[in-house]
Amino acid sequence: MSETILEVQDLCKHFRLSARQQKLTHSPDRVKKAVDHLSFTAQRGEMFGLLGPNGAGKTTTLRMLATLLEPDSGDAIVAGASIRTQPEQVRSRIGFLTSELKLEECFTPNFLFDFFADLHQVPDQIRARRKEELFTRFDIHKFAEVKVANLSTGMKQKLSLVISIVHDPEIVIFDEPTNGLDVITARVVTNFLKDLRAQGKTVILSTHIFSLVESLCDRVGILIDGAMVRCGTLEDVCQGRTLEDTFFALYEERGNTL
Amino acid sequence: MKSGLWTIFRKELARFFGDKRMVVGTILLPGLLIFVMYTFMGSALTNQFTVDEDFIPKVGVVDLPDSLNQLAEGGALPLELVPVTDAEQGKAQVTGEELDVLAVFPDGFDQAVAAYTPASGERAPAVALYYCSARTESQTAYSMVAQLLDGYESTLANKFDVNSDQDGGEMYDLSNEDEAGASFLSSLLPMLLLIFLFSGSMAVAPESIAGEKERGTIATMLITPVKRSHLALGxxxxLSLIALLSGLSSTLGTLLSIPNLIPDTGEVSISLSYTPAHYAALAVVVLVTVLLIVACVSLLSAFAKTVKEAQTYVTPLMMVVMVVGMTAMFGDGASTQVWVYLIPFYNSVQCISGIFTGQLQPHLLALAAASNLCYTALGVWVLTRMFHSERVMFQR
Known part of the structure; x- marks a missing residue:
């Protein structure tokens, strides 16, 4: 029997636009609706994909789940903790990775692992085992004492992955995890996502790449203009069509033009 | 497992001390540069405004009176007198550096002086001294001749003396060396300490707060369970510890260079014969002041999107703090009014001033320390709120 580990309940988020932003976006409105009454659930051990174009509200949704942004209304229960009232518990139960989150370039992977393990209150004996396991899995040992500034983009991405799951979280949230990566590092990331699912972790993944969702996700939610327009298994959502065709049909149904 | 506060604290220190350029630029260089700069300035000033010890001024004299001529022939005057027939010619010789000073006496000077009585209401016989103030030798010669003539005038009508037994060892200045030095330190050090502590804070706080925002690394910490208050306080x-080390370096550089900056003329004597209680009080004031400065600089940095923007915000505050520090130069020791010790930064100036003059009362020190700690706590609270604010932390 499946267990709901993430429950998003009627989540809303608006951003106030400055005069300059209004001008840039040709918007007469002072307020932009980023996430509009969003609800969905994710089950333990499931990989859930949030699919949508740029500006659909994927990143805002994930940032709210990671408690970096506070919702205007609604709530989400993440592994039993509310993002509104128990943000610290939520943060201790999730791993969050986005290309916008950076690591201090003056530190080494060894230092950063220990630093984030301390912030996550990982006990010393567990930390040592976990470091060995993850550093071996991602081949980090050979550059463990090299400053981040001197690492390649691929090495940095591997390290970011490791840092995001240093505390062995129940839910892992990835925002556009393969953005800007070369094909080899992108494959390392997708293999890692599969590993996480195999370990029984719940993975929430935002992307605009159809093939990634089709190859990895158990269920998908299509987000357009901040609203969830379709959510379910790939079969339920696509109903015999390709994911790409389904997405564009829904996109045009919402009054958008290509 | 370690607390979030300690983890953040260690990480900040590791970031700073792991960067050799930061350590050299923030801690070693300020003290070294101040020492070299002040020593150089002192040496340059000394060379500019003093003449050789065996300097004998060449004094042109028009109508030299017999009385002074006798003194000169007796070797009582440390001058070389050069008779000049025409005043205009003498002035040209002064500007042409052939003479250091020109003294023009009125015709019949001795007789006019003997006949003059102050009660008559008439103008006293006048001696004109011409010199070039731009030339150190001429300026020195002028001072010597003016002093000699003043002395000569006193001997003509010596009715009473003031403090005449100085040669006999009588001490008329009842302040001791410590007090004279303390007065000097209490006017100078508050401003210097505030500037040094502020400079140290400015070198590291914008980089640590606005820099982390700019690089996106603070968001990586914000998605961990660390308490925002621990992040702010850590x-x-x-940063306060680093600013303290920077301030200490600058203060040492200054104290070591003061003897070079101010040559021992006997007018100002720097004595540091303070008790451990004085140093403990100073340590308390410096500690609470640096915490307050770092809290203020951190708050302004948290508002900024980039390090550059943060430095722009912080500069006006530094000017305000400098002006507050300068008030010690114009005051007369530490204030005894209680409310003064509630004003941030100004209370530190008053405390430092009071410590060096020995006027500071313990309850005023406690009040200043407590109020600064309260302001710092308020700053930490606001910074914590800012770390919670998505508008502040993620606004682009």
Whole structure:
């Protein structure tokens, strides 16, 4: 029997636009609706994909789940903790990775692992085992004492992955995890996502790449203009069509033009 | 497992001390540069405004009176007198550096002086001294001749003396060396200490707060369970320690260079014969002041999107703090009014001033320390709120 580990309940988020932003976006409105009454659930051990174009509200949704942004209304229960009232518990139960989150370039992977393990209150004996396991899995040992500034983009991405799951979280949230990566590092990331699912972790993944969702996700939610327009298994959502065709049909149904 | 506060504190120190350029630029260089600069300035000033010890001024004299001529022939005057027939010619010789000073006496000077009585209401016989103030030798010669003539005038009508037994060892200035030195330190050090502590804070706080925002690394910490208050306090404590070390370096550089900056003329004597209680009080004031400065700089840095923007915000505050520090130069020791010790930064100036003059009362020190700690706590609270604010932390 499946267990709901993430429950998003009627989540809303608006951003106030400055005069300059209004001008840039040709918007007469002072307020932009980023996430509009969003609800969905994710089950333990499931990989859930949030699919949508740029500006659909994927990143805002994930940032709210990671408690970096506070919702205007609604709530989400993440592994039993509310993002509104128990943000610290939520943060201790999730791993969050986005290309916008950076690591201090003056530190080494060894230092950063220990630093984030301390912030996550990982006990010393567990930390040592976990470091060995993850550093071996991602081949980090050979550059463990090299400053981040001197690492390649691929090495940095591997390290970011490791840092995001240093505390062995129940839910892992990835925002556009393969953005800007070369094909080899992108494959390392997708293999890692599969590993996480195999370990029984719940993975929430935002992307605009159809093939990634089709190859990895158990269920998908299509987000357009901040609203969830379709959510379910790939079969339920696509109903015999390709994911790409389904997405564009829904996109045009919402009054958008290509 | 370690607390979030300690983890953040250690990380900030590791970031700073792991960067050799930061350590050299923030801690070693300020003290070294101040020492070299002040020593150089002192040496340059000394060379500019003093003449050789065996300097004998060449004094042109028009109508030299017999009385002074006798003194000169007796070797009583440390001058070389050069008779000049025409005043205009003498002035040209002064500007042409052939003479250091020109003294023009009125015709019949001795007789006019003997006949003059102050009660008559008439103008006293006048001696004109011409010199070039731009030339150190001429300026020195002028001072010597003016002093000699003043002395000569006193001997003509010596009715009473003031403090005449100085040669006999009588001490008329009842302040001791410590007090004279303390007065000097209490007017100068408050401003210097505030500037040094502020400079140290400015070198590290914008980089640590606005820099982390700019690089996106603070968001990586914000998605961990670390308490925002621990993040704020851990940063402020670590940055305060670094600012203290920077301030200490600059203060040492200054104290070591003061003897070179101010040559021992006997007018100002720097004595540091303070008790451990004085130093403990100074340590308390410096500690609470640096915490407050770092809290203020951190708050302004948290508002900024980039390090550059943060430095722009912080500069006006530094000017305000400098002006507050300068008030010690114009005051007369530490204030005894209680409310003064509630004003941030100004209370530190008053405390430092009071410590060096020995006027500071313990309850005023306690009040200043407590109020500064309260302001710092308020700053930590606001910074914590800012770390919670998505508008502040993620606005682009």
């Amino acid at each position: 940063k402020i404590l670590a």
